[in-house]
Amino acid sequence: xxxxxxxDYRQDLRLFRTTPxxxxxxxxxxxxxxxxxxxxxxxxxxxxxxxKAWAKAINLALIWSIGAAAFNxxxxxxxxxxxxxxxxxxxxALTGAVLGEASAGLGWSFWLVLPLGGVVGAVIGxxxxxxxxxxxxxxxxxxxxxxxFAAILGFKMYQVAQVGFTGVRYFPPEVPSFLxxxxxxxxxxxxxxxxxxxxxxxxVLVPITLGCLxxxxxxxxSAEGRAFVAIRDNDVAASLLGINVARTKLLAFAVSSAMVTxxxxxxxxxxxxxxxxxxSIEIILDVAIMTVVGGFSTIVGGVFGAFFFFMTPVLFNxxxxxxxxxxxxxxxxxxxxxxxxxxxxxxxxxxVFKPEGLAGVWEDTKRYFRTWPFRY
Amino acid sequence: MxxxxxxxxxGRRPILELRDVDTHYGPIQILKDVTIExxxxxxxxxxxxxxxxxxxxxxxxxxxxxxSHGAVFLDGEExxxxxxxxxxxxxxxMVPENRRLFKRMTVRENLEMGxxxxxxxxxxxxxxxRVFELxxxxxxxxxxxxxxxxxxxxxxxxxxxxxxxRPKVLLMDEPSMGLAPVLVAQNFEIIEQIHEQGTTVFVxxxxxxxxxxxxxxxxxxxxxxxxxxxxxxxxxxxxxxxxAYLGELE
Numbered sequence: 001x002x003x004x005x006x007x008d009y010r011q012d013l014r015l016f017r018t019t020p021x022x023x024x025x026x027x028x029x030x031x032x033x034x035x036x037x038x039x040x041x042x043x044x045x046x047x048x049x050x051x052k053a054w055a056k057a058i059n060l061a062l063i064w065s066i067g068a069a070a071f072n073x074x075x076x077x078x079x080x081x082x083x084x085x086x087x088x089x090x091x092x093a094l095t096g097a098v099l100g101e102a103s104a105g106l107g108w109s110f111w112l113v114l115p116l117g118g119v120v121g122a123v124i125g126x127x128x129x130x131x132x133x134x135x136x137x138x139x140x141x142x143x144x145x146x147x148x149f150a151a152i153l154g155f156k157m158y159q160v161a162q163v164g165f166t167g168v169r170y171f172p173p174e175v176p177s178f179l180x181x182x183x184x185x186x187x188x189x190x191x192x193x194x195x196x197x198x199x200x201x202x203x204v205l206v207p208i209t210l211g212c213l214x215x216x217x218x219x220x221x222s223a224e225g226r227a228f229v230a231i232r233d234n235d236v237a238a239s240l241l242g243i244n245v246a247r248t249k250l251l252a253f254a255v256s257s258a259m260v261t262x263x264x265x266x267x268x269x270x271x272x273x274x275x276x277x278x279x280s281i282e283i284i285l286d287v288a289i290m291t292v293v294g295g296f297s298t299i300v301g302g303v304f305g306a307f308f309f310f311m312t313p314v315l316f317n318x319x320x321x322x323x324x325x326x327x328x329x330x331x332x333x334x335x336x337x338x339x340x341x342x343x344x345x346x347x348x349x350x351x352v353f354k355p356e357g358l359a360g361v362w363e364d365t366k367r368y369f370r371t372w373p374f375r376y
Numbered sequence: 377m378x379x380x381x382x383x384x385x386x387g388r389r390p391i392l393e394l395r396d397v398d399t400h401y402g403p404i405q406i407l408k409d410v411t412i413e414x415x416x417x418x419x420x421x422x423x424x425x426x427x428x429x430x431x432x433x434x435x436x437x438x439x440x441x442x443x444s445h446g447a448v449f450l451d452g453e454e455x456x457x458x459x460x461x462x463x464x465x466x467x468x469x470m471v472p473e474n475r476r477l478f479k480r481m482t483v484r485e486n487l488e489m490g491x492x493x494x495x496x497x498x499x500x501x502x503x504x505x506r507v508f509e510l511x512x513x514x515x516x517x518x519x520x521x522x523x524x525x526x527x528x529x530x531x532x533x534x535x536x537x538x539x540x541x542r543p544k545v546l547l548m549d550e551p552s553m554g555l556a557p558v559l560v561a562q563n564f565e566i567i568e569q570i571h572e573q574g575t576t577v578f579v580x581x582x583x584x585x586x587x588x589x590x591x592x593x594x595x596x597x598x599x600x601x602x603x604x605x606x607x608x609x610x611x612x613x614x615x616x617x618x619x620a621y622l623g624e625l626e
Contacts, residue, residue, distance in 0.1 A: 226492070234476045242493040244459070
C-alpha cells in the first residue's frame with residue numbers, strides 16, 4: 001500500500017502516479033542522458049575498474065531488454081513457452097540484410113527497415129503461434145524449436161547465395177536529416193551523420209528501447225493484456241467469458257515476435273556483422289536467464305535481467321585480474337565457463353530467496369523508502 | 377434464420393432452446409434427439425448420472441462442440457454455428473465446474489474479466505454494485521488474490537464474474553461439485569438469490585434432490601437421451617425418479 005488513494009479511473013490508469021515517481025522519472029532520464037558522457041571521461045579508476053567496458057555492455061543490455069521483456073510477455077503473462085525466440089532475432093537480422101544497407105541489401109533506410117522488421121515479425125510470429133492453438137507446455141516448446149533451425153537455415157541460404165561465407169556486413173545507419181538541427185547531433189570527421197560507436201548508438205537505443213517497453217507495458221494494461229493473463233491462469237474460464245482464446249494467443253505471439261524482430265534489426269546493425277554461426281540455441285537460455293533473474297511476469301524484470309546478464313561478465317572480467325585472483329590461473333582459463341556458473345548460481349539463489357527476481361528487489365527498495373524511517 | 381416457436385400455449389418464447397440435438401464425438405453419438413426449453417425467469421435443472429451427456433449438453437450450448445443434427449436457439453435466434461465468444465456476447469454465461477477463477481488475479485480483476493466483452497463503463501460499475509449487494513463478503517475481499525479465498529467465497533466470485541457479463545441465461549455446471557455439504561446448501565441459496573433478481577438459470581447437477589428443491593422444472597438425461605421432463609415437484613414424486621436418482625429404497 002502506498003498510502004496514495006485513487007478516486008477515479010483516470011487516476012488509476014496513470015503510469016506514473018505519485019510525485020516521487022514523476023521526480024524519479026525525470027532524474028532517471030537526466031541520468032540516462034548523462035551516463036554516456038560519464039563513461040567517456042578519460043580517467044583510470046583505482047584497481048583498473050573497467051570504465052570504458054560498460055559502454056558496450058549497456059548498449060547490448062538495452063537491445064536485449066526488448067527481447068527479454070517480450071519473452072516475459074509471452075511466457076510470463078500469456079503462459080506460452082516458445083523456443084522460437086532466437087528465430088525472430090534471426091528474422092530481424094535477415095530483414096536488415098535483405099532490405100537495409102547491408103552487404104547485398106536493397107539499401108533502404110534503417111529507419112524504414114526497423115518498423116518493417118516489426119511488421120514482418122508480427123506476421124511470422126502469428127504463424128509460428130499457430131501450434132499454440134493445439135498444444136501447450138513442453139509440446140509447444142518442442143514445436144517451436146523447429147522454427148529456430150528453420151530460421152538459421154533461411155539465414156544461411158540467403159548468406160551463401162548473396163554474400164558468401166564471410167557473413168553479412170551491416171553499414172552504420174544515418175541520423176535522419178530532419179534531426180540534424182538538434183544541438184547534440186554533430187557530424188563526424190567526414191562530415192557525415194553516421195551512427196557508429198557505443199556513444200552514438202546509446203542515444204539511438206535508449207529512445208527505441210523505451211518506446212518498445214512502453215508499448216508492451218501498455219498492451220498489458222489494455223483489455224487484451226488482461227486477456228493474456230486470463231488465458232495463462234485458466235483458458236477454459238477465459239473462453240467462457242467471451243475471450244477469443246485462439247485470436248488472443250496469436251496476438252500475444254505477434255506482439256512478442258514483433259518486438260524481438262525489432263531488437264534483431266537493432267542488434268545486427270549495432271554489432272555490424274552477422275553470419276549463420278551467430279545464432280546458437282543458447283540464446284534462448286540466455287533470455288531465460290534474463291527473465292528469471294530479472295523477474296518473471298514483469299516487463300521491467302526483462303530490463304533488470306538484461307543489464308545483469310551483460311554487466312556481470314564485465315565485472316567478473318575485472319575481478320579475475322585483481323591482485324590475489326590473478327594467481328589462480330584456472331580462473332583465466334575457464335573464464336566464460338565461470339560466467340555461466342555464476343548465472344547458474346544466480347538463478348538458484350533467485351528461485352530460493354527472491355522468486356520475484358531483481359524486479360522484486362527493486363519493489364522492496366521502493367517500499368522501504370516509501371515508508372522510511374518507519375517500518376511495518 | 378429460423379426462429380423459435382411459441383410453445384406452452386401462453387405465447388411465451390423460450391430464452392434458450394435445444395431442438396432435436398444430436399451430438400457426436402467422431403463416430404460416437406453422445407446426445408440423441410435432445411430437446412430442452414428454458415423460459416425467461418425459470419430455474420431449470422438437467423439431471424443425470426456419470427456419462428449421461430450433461431457436460432456435452434453444455435458444450436453444445438456454448439459451441440465447444442457443434443450438433444450434428446438439430447440446433448440451439450437463444451431468444452429465438454439460432455446460435456449453433458457461432459463461435460463461443462459470440463454466444464457469450466449474445467447473453468450466455470457459465471459458472472464452470474470447480475469455479476475456475478483466475479487465481480493470481482485479484483477479486484476485482486476477476487469480476488472485471490467477467491465484463492470483458494462490454495464497454496459500457498457505467499453499466500459495468502452498476503453490475504459490480506449488484507454483485508456486492510448479492511455477496512457483501514466479496515466486497516471485503518476485493519483486492520485479495522482470488523486463490524487465497526475460501527471455497528465458498530470463490531464460488532461467490534465465480535458467480536459474480538459470470539453475472540458481470542449481464543447474461544440472459546446463466547449456466548451452472550455442477551455447482552455442488554467438490555464442496556462440503558454446508559457449502560453445497562449455501563451454493564443453492566446463491567442460485568435462488570440470483571434467480572430472485574431475475575436471472576434465468578440452467579443448472580446441470582448430479583445432486584438431484586438439491587437441484588429439484590430449487591428448480592421450477594427438470595430434465596433427466598440418460599445415456600444421451602431425455603428420459604423424463606416435468607415440473608420439479610412432479611419429478612420429486614415420480615417413482616422411477618425416486619428409484620434411479622433420489623436414492624430412496626422401496
